[in-house]
Amino acid sequence: MEYILIIIAAVFVNNIVLSQFLGICPFLGVSNKLSTSVGMSGAVLFVMTIATLVTYLLYEFILIPMGLDYLRTITFILVIASLVQMVEIILRKVSPALYQALGVFLPLITTNCAVLGVAILALGLQDGSLLKAVVFAIANAIGFALAIIVFSSIRERLELADIPEGMKGVPINLLIAGLLSLAFLGFAGLV
Amino acid sequence: MNEPVNQKQNFIKGIIKDNPVFVMLLGMCPVLGVTSSAFNGLGMGIATLFVLLMSNIVVSLIKTQIPAKVRIPAFIIIIASFVTIVEMVLEAFIPVLYEQLGIFIPLIVVNCLILGRAEAFASKNNLLSSVVDALGMGIGFTIALVVLGATREILGNGSLFDFPLTSEDSSTLILFILPPGAFIALAYLSVGFNKLTAKMN
Numbered sequence: 001m002e003y004i005l006i007i008i009a010a011v012f013v014n015n016i017v018l019s020q021f022l023g024i025c026p027f028l029g030v031s032n033k034l035s036t037s038v039g040m041s042g043a044v045l046f047v048m049t050i051a052t053l054v055t056y057l058l059y060e061f062i063l064i065p066m067g068l069d070y071l072r073t074i075t076f077i078l079v080i081a082s083l084v085q086m087v088e089i090i091l092r093k094v095s096p097a098l099y100q101a102l103g104v105f106l107p108l109i110t111t112n113c114a115v116l117g118v119a120i121l122a123l124g125l126q127d128g129s130l131l132k133a134v135v136f137a138i139a140n141a142i143g144f145a146l147a148i149i150v151f152s153s154i155r156e157r158l159e160l161a162d163i164p165e166g167m168k169g170v171p172i173n174l175l176i177a178g179l180l181s182l183a184f185l186g187f188a189g190l191v
Numbered sequence: 192m193n194e195p196v197n198q199k200q201n202f203i204k205g206i207i208k209d210n211p212v213f214v215m216l217l218g219m220c221p222v223l224g225v226t227s228s229a230f231n232g233l234g235m236g237i238a239t240l241f242v243l244l245m246s247n248i249v250v251s252l253i254k255t256q257i258p259a260k261v262r263i264p265a266f267i268i269i270i271a272s273f274v275t276i277v278e279m280v281l282e283a284f285i286p287v288l289y290e291q292l293g294i295f296i297p298l299i300v301v302n303c304l305i306l307g308r309a310e311a312f313a314s315k316n317n318l319l320s321s322v323v324d325a326l327g328m329g330i331g332f333t334i335a336l337v338v339l340g341a342t343r344e345i346l347g348n349g350s351l352f353d354f355p356l357t358s359e360d361s362s363t364l365i366l367f368i369l370p371p372g373a374f375i376a377l378a379y380l381s382v383g384f385n386k387l388t389a390k391m392n
Binding site for chain 1: 216219220221223224263264267268271272274275278279294297298300301302303366369370371372373374375377378379381382385386
């Protein structure tokens with residue numbers, strides 16, 4: 001039950017993009033086509049889960065016992081950056097098909113603040129455990145996927161719409177993100 | 192050095208022509224995440240300005256020592272060190288701001304504005320130009336954050352820098368201090384900014 005609550009909270013109530021503002025860059029940047037959004041979501045799910053798993057273990061068993069928790073930010077970003085590289089190399093060797101689908105998105109993920117953000121937020125979960133942190137990461141990745149897929153579907157339709165000159169480009173996208181975020185606000189208080 | 196840089200233009204470009212928020216859309220997460228009040232926006236802007244300035248200085252000084260292949264990880268470590276300093280200083284001296292900004296302080300590391308300037312400017316230019324560039328970009332970023340924060344605070348809370356502008360019982364547009372308000376306010380501000388720059392040209 002506890003885990004279901006974590007999932008609902010992360011996907012709908014505190015959606016990582018629309019109410020916590022993490023991962024806005026890929027959300028605005030690669031959402032002009034539905035297919036690229038799906039690819040990006042897959043890459044985020046993959047990296048976010050592994051990154052949270054590794055950083056959680058690192059924090060609990062190395063940084064805390066050695067009293068080095070102030071090095072959290074530096075360690076985590078290094079781990080994430082090298083992890084992304086490693087995942088890229090392994091994928092290319094083991095599963096060329098998956099690499100084809102996710103390849104171009106992997107380098108972009110290093111600067112995706114959602115990955116670092118979730119790794120840090122996972123440390124602050126109530127009576128946290130490794131399993132809870134990983135469930136939290138997967139749930140947040142699903143929340144990211146939901147937001148970006150809905151957003152890009154709207155953007156695809158928007159290409160046919162007649163938009164006032166001044167609103168074209170960035171402003172209309174931000175406005176739509178705002179309306180989506182408003183819709184997600186309806187889930188507040190659910191958990 | 193390819194050509195002598197006009198320092199005045201170099202400074203101004205960060206504020207208007209290449210404004211990181213309104214024009215280049217860099218570092219959007221803190222822009223939207225922390226601007227529920229003008230004070231938070233100012234705090235985040237100054238913290239980012241500091242990290243940007245210091246990382247530009249260091250990158251510009253040691254740019255010839257960094258092997259090209261590992262330059263990105265090297266930049267990230269430099270940035271992460273200064274972010275850790277900011278984190279510790281804020282926690283010790285301005286705990287209120289530290290609480291308010293929360294997760295967005297460590298996330299300055301992945302603010303693409305800072306890595307972007309290190310890669311695109313500081314690693315190619317001399318110390319003075321890099322300092323001026325960092326100041327211009329940092330101030331442009333801070334202005335955007337304060338304007339967005341002030342807009343949201345005035346509309347959503349009826350106050351500015353915690354100074355009340357409306358009477359206690361008057362109703363305000365709460366929407367603007369909630370998450371959707373960040374997107375909507377920034378959308379209309381960027382329309383205004385585009386109009387303004389179009390007029391200036």
